[in-house]
Amino acid sequence: MAEVFPLRPLLKRRIRFVFMLHLCLWILMFIRLLPELCLRFGLKTRLLVEKWPFPQSNLWEYVWCFGSLLPTIFGYLSLNRNRTGLMRISIVGTVVFGLGSVIVGGFQHAFELLQYYETRRPRHLFYGFPLIVIVYIFFSLCIQIHGFSVYFGYNLYSLWSTHTRKLR
Secondary structure: OOOOOOHHHHHHHHHHHHHHHHHHHHHHHHHHHHHHHHHHOOOOOHHHHHHOOOOOOOHHHHHHHHHOHHHHHHHHHHHHHOOHHHHHHHHHHHHHHHHHHHHHHHHHOHHHHHHHHHHOOOOOEEOOEEHHHHHHHHHHHHHHHHHHHHHHHHHHHHHHHHHHHHHO
16 A cells, blocks of 8 residues: 555646646637637627638537536546545546547548548648648547546546545
């Protein structure tokens, strides 16, 4: 038990860092979805959306943006008192809403990426850079961040659950 104790603060520090990286990606995605959300709720005019350099949002983007934030919040709240239930919700939610929606988005954009690879003509540009490349950079960052979140969360969950079993 003594050799496991120094591992807990290290894992907590790492998972907090991963949660902050996830929050940064979430802010970027929310900014990307903000003009369409404002239009749907009647807050802004259509001119803002027409000037926006992005194509219309897909369903996976909404699922990732609004579905992956709650597991991150639950995971962050579980760190203060070593709450295994909240960490379990965080791990499952991250796999389902975080990794699941990114994988679905990767499959949805696969043909566009292959078309860009073959023709070198992108469908959409973002300040002169192919948007499909930016989307796949986002996918790779999300997979890494969510993967580390699940890994660190599972390690903490297993440490906490073995500690509570030994106390009983």
